[in-house]
Amino acid sequence: MIGRRGVPVVVTGLIAGGLLAAPFGLSAFAVSVLSLGLCYGLFAYGLDLAWGRAGLLSVGHAAFFGLGAYASALSENHDTSFPVLMVVALLASVLISLLIVRIGLAAGRPEAPLILLTIGVSLLLQHTATTLTPVTSGSNGLSVSGADVVGIYYRTVLVTGIVVALCSWLLVSSRFGARLIAASRNPERAAHTGIDHVRVRATAFVASAAVSTVAGALYAPAAGLVSPQVFGLGLSTSVLVWLAVGGRGSTLGPFLGAIAVTAGQQTLGDAWQGWYVLGLAAVFILVIQFAPGGLVAILRGPGPDLRLPRIAHKPKRHARVHPVSGMALSLRDVRKSFGPVRVLDGVDLDVPQGRTVCLIGPNGAGKSTLLSIIAGQLVADGGTVRLFGTDVTDRPVHERIRMGVGRMFQIPSVLTALSPADNVRLAAMDTGGLDVPEGHRDLTAEDSMASGVLSLADRRRLELAMVLAGSPRLVILDEPAAGLGPDDTRRLTRELAAVVRRTGCAMLVVEHDMDIVRELADDVVVLHEGRTIAHGPMDEVSAHPAVRAAYLGVS
Numbered sequence: 001m002i003g004r005r006g007v008p009v010v011v012t013g014l015i016a017g018g019l020l021a022a023p024f025g026l027s028a029f030a031v032s033v034l035s036l037g038l039c040y041g042l043f044a045y046g047l048d049l050a051w052g053r054a055g056l057l058s059v060g061h062a063a064f065f066g067l068g069a070y071a072s073a074l075s076e077n078h079d080t081s082f083p084v085l086m087v088v089a090l091l092a093s094v095l096i097s098l099l100i101v102r103i104g105l106a107a108g109r110p111e112a113p114l115i116l117l118t119i120g121v122s123l124l125l126q127h128t129a130t131t132l133t134p135v136t137s138g139s140n141g142l143s144v145s146g147a148d149v150v151g152i153y154y155r156t157v158l159v160t161g162i163v164v165a166l167c168s169w170l171l172v173s174s175r176f177g178a179r180l181i182a183a184s185r186n187p188e189r190a191a192h193t194g195i196d197h198v199r200v201r202a203t204a205f206v207a208s209a210a211v212s213t214v215a216g217a218l219y220a221p222a223a224g225l226v227s228p229q230v231f232g233l234g235l236s237t238s239v240l241v242w243l244a245v246g247g248r249g250s251t252l253g254p255f256l257g258a259i260a261v262t263a264g265q266q267t268l269g270d271a272w273q274g275w276y277v278l279g280l281a282a283v284f285i286l287v288i289q290f291a292p293g294g295l296v297a298i299l300r301g302p303g304p305d306l307r308l309p310r311i312a313h314k315p316k317r318h319a320r321v322h323p324v325s326g327m328a329l330s331l332r333d334v335r336k337s338f339g340p341v342r343v344l345d346g347v348d349l350d351v352p353q354g355r356t357v358c359l360i361g362p363n364g365a366g367k368s369t370l371l372s373i374i375a376g377q378l379v380a381d382g383g384t385v386r387l388f389g390t391d392v393t394d395r396p397v398h399e400r401i402r403m404g405v406g407r408m409f410q411i412p413s414v415l416t417a418l419s420p421a422d423n424v425r426l427a428a429m430d431t432g433g434l435d436v437p438e439g440h441r442d443l444t445a446e447d448s449m450a451s452g453v454l455s456l457a458d459r460r461r462l463e464l465a466m467v468l469a470g471s472p473r474l475v476i477l478d479e480p481a482a483g484l485g486p487d488d489t490r491r492l493t494r495e496l497a498a499v500v501r502r503t504g505c506a507m508l509v510v511e512h513d514m515d516i517v518r519e520l521a522d523d524v525v526v527l528h529e530g531r532t533i534a535h536g537p538m539d540e541v542s543a544h545p546a547v548r549a550a551y552l553g554v555s
């Protein structure tokens with residue numbers, strides 16, 4: 001019996017066998033169509049690394065494909081060494097894509113900048129190819145001699161396709177692939193799992209551009225002519241259609257989509273002309289609407305959209321039982337303004353190892369802002385943040401998390417496309433700390449459904465299990481019981497208290513519910529108008545006149 005995961009593997013094997021046997025049974029025309037389909041498939045596979053795997057949509061990927069195609073054409077027409085030109089094309093591709101993706105990711109929301117930049121680069125390269133007539137023959141293009149389609153050329157395309165697909169598959173099946181899934185699906189949670197999501201996504205985008213350049217170089221002999229059209233938006237949008245039809249985020253999908261659409265184009269395109277394009281557009285809309293995972297998702301059947309690659313755990317980063325002395329967190333004179341609004345005005349705060357500090361204060365006091373500064377998600381305007389004795393004021397989120405910080409958000413942040421079990425595996429990937437509380441084991445073993453369907457209470461339990469899987473020395477929580485009913489709130493409070501007892505970690509909890517604060521807090525700190533106005537045990541703090549005036553509304 002073939003399992004759900006086995007279907008695409010079997011189909012891939014059958015297709016690979018068929019492709020190897022193709023020159024022996026098919027006409028020269030059919031083999032040339034197949035070669036073109038494979039080149040386009042490799043191009044789609046390249047784009048998939050960016051769009052399907054890294055979640056970075058490029059609408060001008062033909063820029064990179066075109067660089068490869070021109071490397072082939074120029075080497076033949078100017079009698080220049082192909083390897084040299086190919087290295088130049090690959091270097092150009094890597095540098096341009098690195099620049100584009102760095103600018104896009106620095107913008108926080110990379111979608112619009114990436115679309116505009118990739119279109120801009122395509123048009124620029126198209127213009128250069130059109131105007132640099134002495135080298136490129138302008139809009140007439142450069143002819144490339146017909147390859148021995150059924151012989152050496154077909155084998156070169158096939159072997160290159162298989163090698164590149166295999167290398168990319170090894171990459172996405174590794175620890176890097178798991179990080180890429182997290183970085184593209186939920187950059188915030190990825191960073192809070194210790195992943196440098198910008199670097200991981202940028203690497204995938206650059207690899208995607210390089211694969212597209214290789215595909216372009218293979219395409220030139222099959223096409224016979226390389227003109228500025230090769231950089232055009234027509235090809236860039238076609239490859240998006242192939243990928244959407246075949247299925248993103250898989251090894252098989254891009255090839256399936258590209259070969260199906262190219263074969264359709266070559267056999268029906270001439271006869272049906274405009275009707276073929278119309279039919280293709282209809283298929284694209286139907287796929288997006290009814291099968292967003294494409295043909296591959298139909299083969300795979302129901303279940304979570306994504307699976308984490310199976311990878312071995314590394315040894316733990318830090319000891320499970322933590323020292324009870326020393327400061328887990330020290331803040332000094334932390335200041336933060338949003339425009340003219342001063343939110344934090346010189347905050348000092350200490351959380352000793354092994355203790356739970358609850359941070360309370362009226363709405364808008366700056367509590368969540370302070371947590372974001374501690375985690376590194378926001379940069380303070382002034383002051384210092386020390387974690388476990390080290391100044392981390394300028395360090396990014398993932399570095400602080402790797403030092404032993406775990407964070408739970410007001411709205412639980414998990415990877416909704418992954419199963420609960422995969423979420424926990426991801427969080428434990430670099431720590432090996434699968435320290436899941438007993439009451440969570442049913443949930444965190446769940447492997448057959450996506451976490452997106454979980455209730456709020458279960459998502460919160462899952463998020464806690466993920467945080468614990470990272471073996472944290474300091475856990476920061478923003479209103480952990482927000483939106484939970486009384487039973488779930490009591491259960492979560494008990495679990496949090498047990499975590500501190502069991503692991504010896506420190507905890508900083510922002511909370512409005514005074515019952516939870518009484519249950520958990522060793523110390524309470526009150527924040528008001530961006531300053532701490534009292535700290536100490538709950539009874540002392542609640543009797544403090546400034547607190548009664550500011551927080552409880554009593555003068």
Ligand SMILES: Nc1ncnc2c1ncn2[C@@H]1O[C@H](COP(=O)(O)OP(=O)(O)OP(=O)(O)O)[C@@H](O)[C@H]1O
Pocket residue numbers: 338343361362363364365366367368369370
């Ligand atoms: N990104 C931002 N841009 C502008 N203003 C912001 C931003 N984030 C927070 N603020 C403002 O900073 C102030 C403090 O917000 P913050 O969420 O830190 O308060 P809080 O104490 O956590 O409140 P609550 O208890 O309601 O969650 C608020 O006035 C809020 O509107």
